[in-house]
Amino acid sequence: MKNLLTIAGSDSSGGAGIQADLKTFAANGGYGMSVITAVTAQNTTGVSAVHNIPPEIVRAQIDAVFNDINVDGVKIGMLSTADIANAVADAMEVYKPRILIVDPVMVSTSGSKLLSDEAVEVIKNRLLPLATMVTPNIPEAEYMCGQEIKNIHEMGQAAQIIGDMGPGYVLIKGGHLKENANDLLYNGRTMTIFEGGRIHTQNTHGTGCSISSAICINMAKGMDAVLAVGEAKKYVKTGIENGLSIGKGNGPIHHFYDLWKTSDPNVEIEFKCIEKE
Ligand SMILES: Nc1ncnc2c1ncn2[C@@H]1O[C@H](COP(=O)(O)OP(=O)(O)O)[C@@H](O)[C@H]1O
Numbered sequence: 533m534k535n536l537l538t539i540a541g542s543d544s545s546g547g548a549g550i551q552a553d554l555k556t557f558a559a560n561g562g563y564g565m566s567v568i569t570a571v572t573a574q575n576t577t578g579v580s581a582v583h584n585i586p587p588e589i590v591r592a593q594i595d596a597v598f599n600d601i602n603v604d605g606v607k608i609g610m611l612s613t614a615d616i617a618n619a620v621a622d623a624m625e626v627y628k629p630r631i632l633i634v635d636p637v638m639v640s641t642s643g644s645k646l647l648s649d650e651a652v653e654v655i656k657n658r659l660l661p662l663a664t665m666v667t668p669n670i671p672e673a674e675y676m677c678g679q680e681i682k683n684i685h686e687m688g689q690a691a692q693i694i695g696d697m698g699p700g701y702v703l704i705k706g707g708h709l710k711e712n713a714n715d716l717l718y719n720g721r722t723m724t725i726f727e728g729g730r731i732h733t734q735n736t737h738g739t740g741c742s743i744s745s746a747i748c749i750n751m752a753k754g755m756d757a758v759l760a761v762g763e764a765k766k767y768v769k770t771g772i773e774n775g776l777s778i779g780k781g782n783g784p785i786h787h788f789y790d791l792w793k794t795s796d797p798n799v800e801i802e803f804k805c806i807e808k809e
């Protein structure tokens with residue numbers, strides 16, 4: 533059994549944030565723990581309020597976990613403010629988790645801002661150098677590298693710029709592309725494209741949180757990065773296919789251990805590797 537920690541915000545509607553992370557850890561056979569950075573009042577239509585947790589309480593939660601329990605992997609999600617991001621970076625510098633997946637959550641699927649501009653700088657300057665993998669979606673990658681991304685070629689260029697900020701791997705998620713949902717993984721040398729057909733549904737709340745948590749547990753189990761991302765993408769694909777039409781907006785993806793394990797075994801994600809020019 534692997535012990536996984538998520539450091540992220542709470543989503544009252546249970547679709548994203550801490551709740552998505554814990555469900556993903558459980559569905560993939562892990563023991564989940566949580567450090568809450570912010571409490572959001574949120575549902576499928578949007579975020580109506582955010583209460584940030586004081587940075588010293590964020591740090592105290594991290595210390596309480598690490599001082600007592602062996603942590604096999606950490607996933608970082610919503611950090612809200614620069615002070616919270618600095619408190620998390622201070623702690624990660626001390627505890628140095630073997631697997632650290634940083635999801636630079638900036639905006640919710642419904643369009644609400646979840647991270648201050650100053651906090652983005654802390655993520656870039658302090659957390660990326662410690663990260664095993666960073667997992668921006670396209671708008672987040674555009675913001676981080678200051679370049680527009682319209683196709684897979686530009687995803688590759690952005691991955692190289694973000695790769696120079698220090699993470700082991702960069703995964704640019706293509707959920708915001710129009711014609712497909714291809715993701716691109718860069719390891720500083722080669723690019724791997726995970727081809728994924730676009731599923732036409734509005735029930736995609738929590739896809740980003742869930743894929744980064746699934747990658748975290750997969751790498752904690754010892755999978756290499758390509759396998760960890762491929763398996764995580766399959767997990768999220770199954771979750772989207774079985775997404776829940778609850779609420780009036782973007783419904784959540786489904787997390788079900790049995791559903792995941794017994795889902796169509798023939799569903800394969802194709803990997804295509806291209807060497808960096
Ligand atoms: N409509 C969709 N059909 C298939 N895969 C999707 C769809 N939307 C998102 N994904 C996949 O879900 C994962 C999360 O991507 P994305 O939605 O870009 O992240 P975020 O939630 O951070 O915006 C990626 O693997 C992406 O390809």
Ligand SMILES: Cc1ncc(COP(=O)(O)O)c(N)n1
Nearest residue numbers: 541548549640738739740741
């Ligand atoms: C507390 C919190 N954290 C993260 C997200 C991003 O969600 P998504 O996975 O849909 O990008 C969110 N909406 N709320």
